[in-house]
Amino acid sequence: MSWTGFLSPSWAWLFLLIIPLVIVYFLKLKRPRFEIPSLVLWHSVINDQRVNSPFQRFRKHLLLWLQLAILLSLILAAMQPFLRGGPGSGNNLPILVDCSASMSAIDTRGGPTRMERAKERITELIDAALPGRICLIAVGAGARQLTEFTNNKRILSEALDTLTVRDVPGNLVDGLRMAQALARRETIGTVTLVSDGNFPDLQETADGQKIARVDVELPFKLRFEQLETDAVNMGITAFNARRQSAAGAANSLTPWDVFVRINGSPDDVTSGEVLLEQDGQEVGRQPIALEAGQSKRLVYSLQTSGVSRLTARIVSDGFDGLSSDNTAYLELPVSRSLLVWCDTDLQSYRHALQVFPDVTVYPNDNASGQPDVYDLAITETTKKANPNLEASVRLVIGAIPEDLAQLVTTRSGNSPVVDWNRSSLLLQHVNLDSIEIADEPVRGDDVLDQNFREAGYEILATGRSGPLVLARHAPGRQAFYLLFHTDRSTLPYRVGFPVLIKNAIDITRHAAGLAEVRGQPTRVLAPRLLDRNTTYTVAAPDSSTQTFRTGPDGLLSGVPAPRVGIYRISEDGSEVARVGAGVLDAGESSLASADLIEPRDEELRVSASTTQIDTDRPLWPTLAWIAFIVLLVEWWYFQRKTIRVSG
Incomplete structure (x- = not known):
């Protein structure tokens, strides 16, 4: 590797300027006119002719050499030469x-x-x-x-x-x-x-x-x-709440247990107090002392009658290195029953739902009071009644998603359950052994599990010839597909059937925030269901604003939350929601x-x-200075010569 280099070698074409400079000196001859008393001076004429011959003019011509030095220095400076440094250097x-x-x-x-x-x-x-x-x-x-x-x-x-x-x-x-x-x-x-x-x-x-x-x-x-x-630091790393009991009558108070986890520095002892505020009013204060690397969870109990906003704050006794993790936010929702749509033909499901408290099943006799959006929808196929109903969790029975029509089909035949994901939230504690299924899903030729994953689906249960249960997760939406119809199977007669329904209810309660609520971490705000096809403005804690538009599903998602604080969502200047975000990360707080x-x-x-x-060390400033100094020397030298001649 060479010891020098050029960052802009393309400027080397400027060297061509040397040619016209030299040509000027070939053609240009300065002959001053003098009246002389003797012919002895004619010897100078012979010398002039010798100088005008090619390459003889360069001899003893200081001005040409100085101008060449200036030109070369400027050209090299334009090419930006440098001296290479050690092994860590690079362009x-x-x-x-x-x-x-x-x-x-x-x-x-x-x-x-x-x-x-x-x-x-x-x-x-x-x-x-x-x-x-x-x-x-x-x-x-x-x-x-x-x-x-x-x-x-x-x-x-x-x-x-x-x-x-x-x-x-x-x-x-x-x-x-x-x-x-x-x-x-x-x-x-x-x-x-x-x-x-x-x-x-x-x-x-x-x-x-x-x-x-x-x-x-x-x-x-x-x-x-x-x-x-x-x-040294102490920070809030988790902030969540769990409802103590089911929802009561309207306007009744709902008890909540609120949990705040505090982590301390891995190498230092920390102490302070943790304050809990409800709608701007302090409702709890607990002291805390942590050994090096210790973590503690504090529990507060409170009651709400509607939407309530909680704020947890740390007041440290000593020096605290990071202030951004000292505050966290949580919003407790209105206590209400779970809204479930279940097709009228699915009598086994409607019967199983009756035993769950705080679950309202639709359609019912009160047709005028039906909501526009449901928490859980249990439907046979998308071609049945009410195909466009909105729900955060959907359980589809006996239907294959349209985008999987090329991957799997169904045929009549006995399809035993070969394996299922026992850790899945929908199938946990559900025993599918010896279940007889009359509808047999069959995957296409050369179709692999990877093809379903690439389409965005997770296989929860597999039969002899293809998948039986699929799941799909999207921001603010969860969908589960039973590719066989349960009415043409022995599942409704097994103990696992009401467990399956309970799992779907639990998944929906968590998705709706009716059982447990978790604090919003920074990064991206959780999806929020608002009006369809509507433009909203989100104001961040630093007063910056961004505009987002909901789609046909009314879901506001993908809102960045890079700062700790309150994010206000408004429509036409009117605030419709606010969300508080905190760091809530044990690694950052440590x-x-x-x-x-x-x-x-x-x-x-x-x-x-x-x-x-x-x-690398640049050389072009040095070359630029050389050109400037040579120009000053040239000016001084010829100005000095002119002064002497005139004197």
């Missing part, structure tokens, strides 16, 4: 910047945040790496490319100034995969990661080292620039730091480093 340098929640931590009281220290470190890396091309990539819950590869310091500095911490867990894998994608179109030898080392799922070795394992193959050398960390990053190839382990890397 293309992606810099991954950790902007997860832990980067807002401060390690000393009143000191800078980790992000502020990271920006100072990155500025040093940029100054040292120029004129090489640099690409900045922000790594939070995902990876964002802040700049293309550039050596424009202004662009890099502006991108770095706009970078802020997001209150989300870090996703190192996404950052490395983006760098991996860049390496497919650019030559990349080294990637630099600037982080505090707080990565998800850290594993501790027998010698006490913490390792972050990433399932990525690295086609480049990864340099881990780790920030020094020494923060502020633990990795000592090693281990990619898929264990031989390429990356250790944390705090030393400065070797980088």
